[in-house]
Amino acid sequence: MATIKVKFRPSAVNGKAGAVCYQLCHRQENKQITTSMRIFxxxxxPQKRELITTPDNATTVSAYRRQIxxxxHKLREIVRQLDATAxxxxxxxxxxxxxSDLASNGILEYLQKEILRLQDNNQYGTSRNYRRTLSSFSTFLKGTDVPLPAVDATLIGRYEKWLAQRNVRRNSSSFYMRILRAAYNKAVREKLTEQSYPFAQVYTGIAPTPKRAVSEETILQLQRLNLSGHPSLLLARDLFIFSYCTRGMAFVDMAYLKKSDIADGSITYYRHKTGQRLTLRIEPCIRSILERYLPARPDSPYIFPVITSADPEQAYRQYQTGLNYHNQKLKQLGALVSETLRLSSYTSRHSWATAARNHDIPLSVISAGMGHTSEKTTRIYLDSLNNTIIDDANRGILRDFNLTVSM
Structure with a gap:
């Protein structure tokens, strides 16, 4: 009878994730099956030949254990059947x-393959979203994979009901549905299953959330805080103000912003979320923050001290750690202004949009300025919209901030 052992094969590249493998032995013959499961x-x-759960991998390891x-079980069943033939x-x-059994393309297996593909393409954020969805859907299925043709409206409807019974918020439920729908539609395009529109009857929209914007006066108060003795709060405040002054630049884009993105008095960067290219004029309030950080790390290509690694996977983990730390410090920063002031990395983005609206700036200009390529109004006006209009609008919003820098 053949024996089966689960093993870990490290990557040949230091710091990269290795692969979970199955080693088969039978009559002095050895073969290895490499899975799509990547672990560090x-x-x-190695002694127990099993996965270890850590604070940062619990979701992934749980799904991997079920897959292993x-x-x-499949391998042992195959061996048992072959032995029975004598x-x-x-x-x-x-x-x-x-x-051949895997070729039946179960939905969980397909999601795992997509996760691996995304990781290979350095799309770590999307890969993380797929892992979250895989964990949730696998829990719903109790770890039992189902063939892609079995993913129908009844199954997806049961999943939505299951999420609701566990008090999963509507937007979170919609998030899982959109990820599953994207994977399912890709499998349809690959002709792995016929299109049956299983997501037609479930909610896949985005429900309104409570406003996160704060007033222009509040942001001026934050800008004027003396934080010279608190370097971590100073960085959090500077990133917050920089985001606001750069038309709501997202934290991920600030973390990855490079010195080479600055040229001819402007910043040009590509949004991580959409890939859209954005260019904005450097106003005095933006320049004052850049001048504080540009000389600080002469050997780093990045402007802000969030990412230090050149390895894409490690850089993404540093970005995630930096985002969590940034939000913690923003809570402390808000408390310095008011006991009721709740700040997050999204607040500056929402606040710029609200300020722009209060300055009677057209929605098309606001959308273009923030890189909202999915809005119909933006699609109508973007081609003919001059970037100077957006910069002029931003200058009007930042008038008081520029005066403060000039004092």
Missing amino acids: PHWWN EQDV QPYTLTDVVRLFQ
Whole structure:
């Protein structure tokens, strides 16, 4: 009888994730099946040959454990059936039958393959969203994969009801549905299943959320705070004000903003969320923040001290850590202004949009300035919209801030 062991194969590149493998042994023959599950060395216990749960990997490891259990069960069942025939067989036969079984394209297996593809393309944010969805949907299915043709309106309707029973917010439920729908539609395009429109009857929109904007006066108060003795709060405040002054630049775009993005008095960057290219004029209030950080790390390509690694995976983890830390410091920063002031990395973006609206700036200009490519009004006006109009609008909003810098 063939034996099956779960093993970890480290990456040949230092710092990269390795792969979970299944080692098969039979009559002095050895074969290895490499899975799409990617883990780091500290996620693996070599003595017990099992995954280790850490604070940052619990969701992924939980899904991987279920997948390993399913795969090992499949392999053992294949070996049992071959042994029952009393005919000689090789490990090539075992691997062929196992891979043929995987070709049935279960939805969980397909999601795992998509996660691996996204990671290989350095799309770590989207990969993380797929992992979250995989964990939720796998829990709903109790770890049992289902073929893609079985993903129908009834199953997806049950999943939506299951989420609601667990008090999952409507927007979170919609988030899972949109990820599943994207994966399912891709499988349809790959001709792995026929289109049956299983998401037609579930909610996939975005429900309104409470306003996060604060007034222009509040942001001026934040700008005027003396934080010279508190470097971590100073960085949080500067990033917040920089975001506001740059038409609501997202934290991820500030974290990845490079010195090479500055040229001829402007900043040009590509939004991580949409890939859209945005150019904005450097106003005095923006320049004062840049002058504080540009000389600080002469050997780093990045402007702000959030990312230090050149490795894409490590850089993404540093961005995530930086975002969490930034939001913690913003809470402390808000408390310095008012006990009731709640700040987050989104507040500056929403506040700029609200200020622009209060200055009677057309919605099309606001949308273009923030890079909202999905809005119909933006699509209508973007082609003919001169970037100077957006810069002039931003200068009007930042008049008081520029005066403060000039004092």
